[in-house]
Amino acid sequence: xRRRGTLPSALRAxxxxxxxxxxxxxxxxxxxxxxxxxxxxxxxxxxxPSGVVSVTAYIEWTRRDPTRAVRNALRRWTVPRTLVRxxxxxxxxxxxxxxxxxxxxxxxxxRPPRGVxxxxxxxxxxxxxxxxxxRLFVCFRRTHPSPVFFASSPTATTWGCPACSRxxxxxxxxxxxxxxxxxxxxxxxxxxxx
Amino acid sequence: xxxxSARPRRLTVVxxxxxxxxxxxxVRKGRQLSKRxxxxxxTLDIDRRGQEKVADRLVRVHGDASPDYLIPQVFxxxxxxxxxxxxTGFSEQVARTARAWDDLFESDxxxxxxxxxxx
Numbered sequence: 289x290r291r292r293g294t295l296p297s298a299l300r301a302x303x304x305x306x307x308x309x310x311x312x313x314x315x316x317x318x319x320x321x322x323x324x325x326x327x328x329x330x331x332x333x334x335x336x337p338s339g340v341v342s343v344t345a346y347i348e349w350t351r352r353d354p355t356r357a358v359r360n361a362l363r364r365w366t367v368p369r370t371l372v373r374x375x376x377x378x379x380x381x382x383x384x385x386x387x388x389x390x391x392x393x394x395x396x397x398x399r400p401p402r403g404v405x406x407x408x409x410x411x412x413x414x415x416x417x418x419x420x421x422x423r424l425f426v427c428f429r430r431t432h433p434s435p436v437f438f439a440s441s442p443t444a445t446t447w448g449c450p451a452c453s454r455x456x457x458x459x460x461x462x463x464x465x466x467x468x469x470x471x472x473x474x475x476x477x478x479x480x481x482x
Numbered sequence: 483x484x485x486x487s488a489r490p491r492r493l494t495v496v497x498x499x500x501x502x503x504x505x506x507x508x509v510r511k512g513r514q515l516s517k518r519x520x521x522x523x524x525t526l527d528i529d530r531r532g533q534e535k536v537a538d539r540l541v542r543v544h545g546d547a548s549p550d551y552l553i554p555q556v557f558x559x560x561x562x563x564x565x566x567x568x569x570t571g572f573s574e575q576v577a578r579t580a581r582a583w584d585d586l587f588e589s590d591x592x593x594x595x596x597x598x599x600x601x
Contacts, residue, residue, distance in 0.1 A: 306574065380573070382570075384591070385590070386585050
């Protein structure tokens with residue numbers, strides 16, 4: 289029994305990215321991060337070690353067009369959500385013969401017959417209002433419930449993840465609360481000694 | 483339902499001259515495929531006004547349609563009027579699209595079409 293939308297092994301292997309280097313950013317090898325979340329298919333985020341995203345692909349074994357669901361999921365994960373525009377999402381259908389003989393045979397044998405739909409999200413570098421270059425970054429910190437996509441300058445010295453920086457006040461708050469508790473305890477201890 | 487008497491009639495590649503997945507790769511591979519199938523080959527350039535409308539319609543009705551759709555897209559027209567979408571370029575390196583073309587040439591599908599007509 290296979291989970292709805294998940295891919296058979298030969299198909300998964302055929303759709304693996306050949307790798308490559310970060311284009312016009314750092315020339316370091318791009319790595320693919322795979323995960324399943326929100327939708328039944330698999331997400332592939334291809335990014336360099338600095339977090340600059342080359343392309344995000346959503347792959348599902350289905351007959352329907354998952355573009356709208358992909359857009360909604362990406363908008364939930366992107367700050368600001370307006371970075372996810374309809375014309376940056378492009379669908380491709382993989383029928384089997386173009387994926388190699390093993391994948392072709394596996395796909396032909398599966399019932400009901402369906403193709404593999406891939407939705408690509410590619411956001412090209414753009415200029416912000418202050419004329420500085422912006423690129424799409426992704427943050428996969430374990431503390432985030434889902435990946436966080438955001439635009440930042442590739443030369444920025446600080447990690448610009450808005451979810452990480454949103455966490456700062458609360459952790460600072462905890463520290464302050466901790467400090468005040470410690471201070472109160474110290475104060476309480478001092479009282480009897482007075 | 484495919485009729486066994488149907489034969490391939492024309493191969494079309496929707497492309498743009500500036501796209502490295504299209505020119506020269508898909509033009510060369512498309513010509514090779516049309517030769518193997520024994521059908522005429524045509525390209526539809528999305529930047530030429532006359533061809534753009536035909537390309538848009540082909541993609542919208544039979545292909546992978548998006549507001550700014552992927553190219554190249556390859557279509558095979560059949561004698562019974564069907565249009566079969568064969569391949570869409572990979573939004574990755576050009577080498578990945580080249581591999582897809584090579585796999586298409588080696589596929590059971592192509593062998594079956596050449597032997598029996600409609601697979």
